[in-house]
Amino acid sequence: MPYWGADDAVAELRRALSNRHAQADRLRYRNVLLRVIRRMTQGVDVSGVFMEMVKASATGDIVQKKLVYLYMCTYASRQPDLALLAINTLCKDCSDPNPMVRGLALRSMCSLRMPGIQEYIQQPVLNGLRDKASYVRRVAVLGCAKMQKLQGDTEVDGVLVNELYSLLRDQDPIVVVNCLRALEEILRREGGVVINKPIAHHLLKRMSDLDQWGQSEVLAFLLRYKPRSEEELFNILSLLDGSLKSSSPSVVMAATKLFLVLAKDFPQVQTDVLVRVKGPLLAACTSESRELCFAALCHVRQILGSLPGHFSSHYKKFFCSYSEPHYIKCQKMEVLCELVNDENVQQVLEELKSYCTDVSAELAQGAIFAIGSIARTYTEQCVGILTALLGLKQEHITSAVVQAFRDLVWLCPQCTEAVCQALPSCEEAMQDSEGKQALIWLLGVHGERVPNAPYVLEDFVEHVRSETFPAVKMELLTALVRLFMFRPAECQDILGRLLYYCIEEETDMVVRDRGLFYYRLLQAGVEEAKRVLCSPKSDPSLGLLEDQAERPVNKWASEFNTLVPVYGKACWAVVTANWAMEPRCGGFPCAAPMTAGTGSPTFS
């Protein structure tokens, strides 16, 4: 969004900053700095006042320093020569007696992105690693990672890496975790930080000192460690036992993942872990914070893929409450579908039935499709419920029910009779393409059992000229031709009119081609057409054997607690498809997309 008057804003700010009176009054000066930052946040380019900001950094007030450094970190790449002037102050601050100032200066210096900064920051960072205040050490460690990013593809400094490895034994827990993170980034090309036996055991000992973020990350790093013996493996598992019941859901998830991956050769242990984590997961699914609830539900669905009966007895926890947002209700419905069993099917169906009349059309349709998928195992009850829903004569409900029927008839031919009896009641004007297609398909394939099928289809043919969806027209053609095979007398006239329209008047080429195809087929003779179109079907009493193979836990264990269950596998594949091709961000200004508005990737 173009900001008019950007130049005026900059000029005004420059005047305000250079004002002698403002400089004398600390609070007033700070307000001016605030205005600069505010403009920066809004997207105005205020890099013009860099000079004045550099002068402002020479102050004893820490808050003022922070504001100036924040500004400089954002704009240093635009004005590298001026930024060099600030380096002096920054270097001086790195030796300030106050550890807070030292830490702040070090952090800001490492975040300045400009060519040639490496030579200035190398020494302060190395000093910082040995600083006696742990606050400074924390900043210095991450500073190493930032430094490495600036250097891009150059060789990794072995001395630095060794120093970081030795800092893993630091007494401050946050320094330890920062070391792991920094090493991971620096050694990215070599596969990240190496967790060998002494390091792994050291980390396990320090787990109790770490805060929730640290524990989460260490548990993720421990995934790399391969215990040498079964005894060691079980020792580790018992040491980390407490993390499964931690108060922080992210630690619980990280611990679960670690256990599942470590115990990949012991399916018993894996099942045991999943049983023990049931409680915390259920607690997360019913927590007040919706986002955590959502993340937990995604993971529950993943577990149900392998252990369908796992949460069956707790099905009530997955009933939707009125005020929940849409995305949680959708997830809960899918979970309910998967945990249905003989004992709870009645209750679950009752509950889903009440969602079918929800105000939100999407939710109602979702509930109907859920009942449709449960119908594959519990056909009679579900068909009964769905037929009853037709009686409501609500457009979106009818449409969803008919679609559910279509899918069901395909998989469970034994319910065809019941479905066909219900069909005559849903001819009323359905507006959406999906519903119409489903209805027409059903009438075409099972039309001989539905007495007024030809007349319903005739209705559609009458209005084919005003039909907007080509898919519906295609379906109509196919269905009529099929029905014609079984009830020629009734359908001949209608079919003729439809074919005439499709060939002579239809503008969509696909539909026209299909019409031509059927016309020529019929020209070859009815017997010939029948042979082509009505090939023998399989015995309806056999039903369909669906691939119900449960996915073994090991298939998804490594994706637990990442974004994969949240997005769903298909979506994630799309997201990561181009990751490998993206150039590594070297960090030099011409390549860095951080500069406002230049060369950033386009967002769809």
Add this chain to the structure above:
Amino acid sequence: MIGGLFIYNHKGEVLISRVYRDDIGRNAVDAFRVNVIHARQQVRSPVTNIARTSFFHVKRSNIWLAAVTKQNVNAAMVFEFLYKMCDVMTAYFGKISEENIKNNFVLIYELLDEILDFGYPQNSETGALKTFITQQGIKSQTKEEQSQITSQVTGQIGWRREGIKYRRNELFLDVLESVNLLMSPQGQVLSAHVSGRVVMKSYLSGMPECKFGMNDKIVIEKQGKGTADETGKSGKQSIAIDDCTFHQCVRLSKFDSERSISFIPPDGEFELMRYRTTKDIILPFRVIPLVREVGRTKLEVKVVIKSNFKPSLLAQKIEVRQNPMWFCALE
């Protein structure tokens, strides 16, 4: 980890923007606004993916907080971090609203600097942060204050600093419980659970060790092995707690072995434990709904609420909230 953190108001204007890593561009700010805040349909999910970048967001009243990342991160951790961010901000200036954010602009930037370095969460304990980031700005500190702060920021006990002194040592305990009930339309109780929090306000000097006990079922069973049946007779009421989680300061090892909660409390107000019970719940109210259809255009709903408390107890400010009625589109 987290590449950037943005805070917007309800109109989609950026209030705070902080980018931590190179791979997030300025466009990310606008992308979120266009695709999520101003999206025409209902917000689909708290995690959105736009151009291979993941946007996690949390909404507090009218304010949107968004965390952006391009890496494959742990969703639960990002959300927990956003909640922690909100908690810290609330601890400093109360309700999270546009006005409060605009007034405490500097403070929030300082906090963002401190809590997230290079996108990785650092020390986020409110108590520790409050000692060196104050709303009045940092006054020049004496040497002792400096060493005190650094020792707390880096000390073994991160949640309490040494040398706290009060004239009167006081301790307040609040137990806040909420009963959640799910009922079928016929009035049958489908599921009920109680979720409770024990909140403690401690104004104690030094580094006091406190012990906290509950009449947990397991304790009573341990005391009298084999007399589990007699608990009813002896009149001791025991409760079965399904699961409980504690504040970081509680020593869990002692809890497992002796079922005693011992801890050194942080100064001020904090949540000691959170627990959930699903058995033996005595519901405070009975809700009896009666729905009657009068003709095709009228619906009569009668809801009777009976209290299960003793008649001698009086209550004030009881609020009964009913979700607004909706009607299916009738022909």
